[in-house]
Amino acid sequence: MVPLAGLVDVAFLGHLPEIRYLAGVALATVLFNYIYWTFGFLRMGTTGMTAQAIGREDREGVILIGLRNGLIALSLGLLILVLQQPLRMLGFTLLSATPEVKASGQAYYDALIWGAPATLLNFVLIGWFLGRSQSGKVFLLSAVGNLSNVVLNYLFIVRWGWQSTGAGLGTAIAQYLMLLVGLILINREIPLVKIHQHPAKASFVRQILNPSDLRAAFALNGEILVRTFALVSTFAVFTNLSSTLGTEILSTNAVLLQVVTLTAYFIDGLAFATETLAGVFLGRGAIAQLTQLIWVSGTASLSVGILFAIAFILIPTPLFGLLTNHSAILGRIGSYVGWLLPVLGFGAIAYMLDGYFLGLTAGRILRISVLAAASLGFAPMAIAAWYFRNTHLLWLSLALFMVVRALSLAIFVPRTLKTNSIDRCQRSDPP
Structure with missing residues (x-):
């Protein structure tokens, strides 16, 4: 689902009259690969640690791993938003391209960066579901995120002519839709209100922040x-x-x-x-x-x-x-x-x-x-x-x-x- 959505986005941009939009998004993607996939440990570390806790039949440990890594992801996502302008300036200074291509890439960046908190939290959600062998839920999240991405990018790029900006905005909104569905899935299985009202809530919080x-x-x-x-x-x-x-x-x-x-x-x-x-x-x-x-x-x-x-x-x-x-x-x-x-x-x-x-x-x-x-x-x-x-x-x-x-x-x-x-x-x- 993920690469097919990406291919459709490339097809939308690749069929525009000017190729600079495709080239600009390819350039900006380099920067986002650094911003996002540098934090790919949120998905990878969550899966391995959760799977081992499942193997040990440690149910509380499974929940703690998800909450702990979710807290880390949210903090990093908000930090990216705070630092978005310095990251933009540094990234596009180091990348080589014509002014037109850079302008297209910057327009894509300015829209997509607002999806950072949702993207990093989705890393944790996917890793947590994978660690629990719940690949069906991962597929559902992927379907929601990527199908909505395709639909939104069709509207923004093809129908409304927003070009690079539309590609970034469509992807950012899709990440928040994916996060919403993920939280609903978790709440159906482990109601968040029960965690909030748990008698040992203070102890639970201390375990999440255990040094x-x-x-x-x-x-x-x-x-x-x-x-x-x-x-x-x-x-x-x-x-x-x-x-x-x-x-x-x-x-x-x-x-x-x-x-x-x-x-x-x-x-x-x-x-x-x-x-x-x-x-x-x-x-x-x-x-x-x-x-x-x-x-x-x-x-x-x-x-x-x-x-x-x-x-x-x-x-x-x-x-x-x-x-x-x-x-x-x-x-x-x-x-x-x-x-x-x-x-x-x-x-x-x-x-x-x-x-x-x-x-x-x-x-x-x-x-x-x-x-x-x-x-x-x-x-x-x-x-x-x-x-x-x-x-x-x-x-x-x-x-x-x-x-x-x-x-x-x-x-x-x-x-x-x-x-x-x-x-x-x-x-x-x-x-």
Whole structure:
């Protein structure tokens, strides 16, 4: 649901007379990736910790994790709103593009930023439902958020001509609708008034703010934050280098990255399930089941990645034609679409293993892996791409990033299948 809504938005913008609106939104998305996905630990940490509490049959712990991370999310969301102007100034100063493209990106930013509190709270809601194996509720939230996003963006972009501003406003409103439905689902299961009226409410509040639990949450979240920041930075540099090669290359790569995003979300469905099951198995102490989980999830994820890549390589014009009607972009895509095979093939393994280690709350391993991939796999070839102004080298840098990320995560898998090694994987001591 998430990537399909994004593809529809790209199609709305890609069929406007001027391509600068699509390019501007692609540029602003780099900034929002930093703002939002840097706080992706709110979803990832919530899922793993909740799943392990479920495995231990700790019902009170499950509620405390949701409330504690929800409080953190709300605080961060409000802080983003307070700092929106400095973030805007810094972000667009560092990003490279023509004045027209930047203006379109800034219009998108000014509208979308108001959805920050809802977006971060939705991270926690999704993580909490996933940790409790309630994927049906996650699907409902996704359906509400993304279908409303499509409808609103159609009205704002196509019907009313609000262009980049409409794209940002539609997405922001959709996040609040998604949050409202999520709170209703929680209230039906655990009435919030009961928590408010609980006789031991003061004790409950103290447990939410318990220093040791907060430290544990921030320790895990810190590792995931570094991991996510490095991951987002890789794609940000990729997009920024694309923009230095011209608006057409930026738009072409933005369309190709939509395919990467589409596939990644399909694989993330498997990764989320892997994350939940890994956490539950660990909470139960059922280490032997982790081996079977790795093989099943790994085979399914790789199959999805390869199938998507082959489909877009074999029939590029009809599929990419759904996203844009600009002949210059469609003509360029054929030269670079082959890079989807290594990017999605190795990326599939990396995404799946990400979910596995998140379920084990092994943040240290995730941090080590992505830093190795960014510094050893991506950076050297990205520098070469910038120096030689070569788009193929730029895609090679992204492929190498996925290769190193998948291999570096795979190296740690055997030690997680030994009972006495789990604690070492979760701690932050050196490997």
